Amino acid sequence: MRHILLLGGTTEASRLAALLAHADCPAIFSYAGRTVAPIAQPLPTRTGGFGGAEGLARYLRDHDIAALIDATHPFAARISGNADAACRAAGVPMLMLRRPAWAVDPDWQHVPDIGGAVAALPHAPTGVFLAIGKQTLAPFASLPHRWLLRLVDAPDAAPLPGAKVVLARGPFTVAGDRALMQAHGITHLVAKNSGGTGAAAKLQAARDLGVRVVLIDRPAAPDRPQVATPDQALDWLHQTAPWRGV
Numbered sequence: 001m002r003h004i005l006l007l008g009g010t011t012e013a014s015r016l017a018a019l020l021a022h023a024d025c026p027a028i029f030s031y032a033g034r035t036v037a038p039i040a041q042p043l044p045t046r047t048g049g050f051g052g053a054e055g056l057a058r059y060l061r062d063h064d065i066a067a068l069i070d071a072t073h074p075f076a077a078r079i080s081g082n083a084d085a086a087c088r089a090a091g092v093p094m095l096m097l098r099r100p101a102w103a104v105d106p107d108w109q110h111v112p113d114i115g116g117a118v119a120a121l122p123h124a125p126t127g128v129f130l131a132i133g134k135q136t137l138a139p140f141a142s143l144p145h146r147w148l149l150r151l152v153d154a155p156d157a158a159p160l161p162g163a164k165v166v167l168a169r170g171p172f173t174v175a176g177d178r179a180l181m182q183a184h185g186i187t188h189l190v191a192k193n194s195g196g197t198g199a200a201a202k203l204q205a206a207r208d209l210g211v212r213v214v215l216i217d218r219p220a221a222p223d224r225p226q227v228a229t230p231d232q233a234l235d236w237l238h239q240t241a242p243w244r245g246v
């Protein structure tokens, strides 16, 4: 029987997984394996890379995948590029499930990438909340700030000199993020324009506290059909790769 491949790792991917399981859709959920204990999904789940675009194309053929839905994070640019190339090579239809970017508040400074965020921070030492995970912290090491980091899993080594590390998996709350930033004397927040609800609380908390926001624009996405909600993705699937049970 032909299967659907759902590349996950976001709130929307989890919501779509629940819809597909409820509809008895023969779908496979895929995690990269970035975190120690990812949230369990109601679908058969595979974890780990595919081995680049070629490995993913091979997976599509070997598992008779009828369609691929890329519900990964807007900043997971590599897997999305690989999926685009692999689906083209294997002749598999692909849809992107992407939540809309946050509208940039005029008081915020938006920058094109991590380097832009480093350049946007003040020179004088201050309290900075880097709410961007752990993969892109190294470029900030040259700055003299009091760092507050929020990570999903404990880091192997100190990610930044003297950094205070909070271990937490979202979604987060405005009250919680306001208390966190107040407790650490935060004056600046660096965040990715991830969009969605699971990471938005810190932006409202920053607005409430007058914390300056540096927002990193999301990278370009492949030129593929795109929807914003899990329901729209399910509709696309019914049109593109219907399965028994509809």
Ligand code: 3Y8
Pocket: 008, 009, 010, 011, 012, 014, 030, 031, 032, 033, 034, 035, 036, 037, 038, 039, 073, 131, 132, 133, 134, 135, 136, 150, 151, 152, 153, 169, 170, 171, 172, 191, 192, 194, 196, 198, 199, 202
């Ligand atoms: C492994 C799966 C769900 C999905 C939940 C969403 C919400 C909570 C907010 C902050 C920002 C950050 C980070 C974040 C959020 C959701 C969503 C989201 C941001 C998990 C998950 C995996 C990951 C990977 C992880 C990255 C990191 C990024 C932390 C699971 C919890 C900062 C992105 O330690 C690491 O290496 C972590 C790496 C990629 C970014 C980075 O560069 O460090 N997400 N996050 C997925 C996989 O293996 O395929 O563990 O359950 C998923 C979620 N993280 O189902 O409810 O939908 O965005 N994730 C960012 O937005 O800036 C935290 O602290 O305010």
Ligand code: NAP
Pocket: 007, 008, 009, 010, 030, 031, 032, 034, 047, 048, 049, 050, 051, 052, 053, 055, 056, 071, 072, 073, 075, 076, 077, 078, 079, 080, 082, 133, 192
């Ligand atoms: P990335 O940089 O785009 O991908 C790096 C490599 O990880 C890919 O080339 C692929 O390895 C593997 N990979 C990524 N996502 C995968 C998936 N869903 N299933 C199987 N392999 C996957 O990705 P990332 O930014 O590290 O993100 C990794 C995961 O965390 C994604 O599932 C993403 O949705 C989730 N996430 C990321 C962020 C973020 O800020 N980047 C935020 C929230 C959640 P191979 O080349 O070997 O195939």
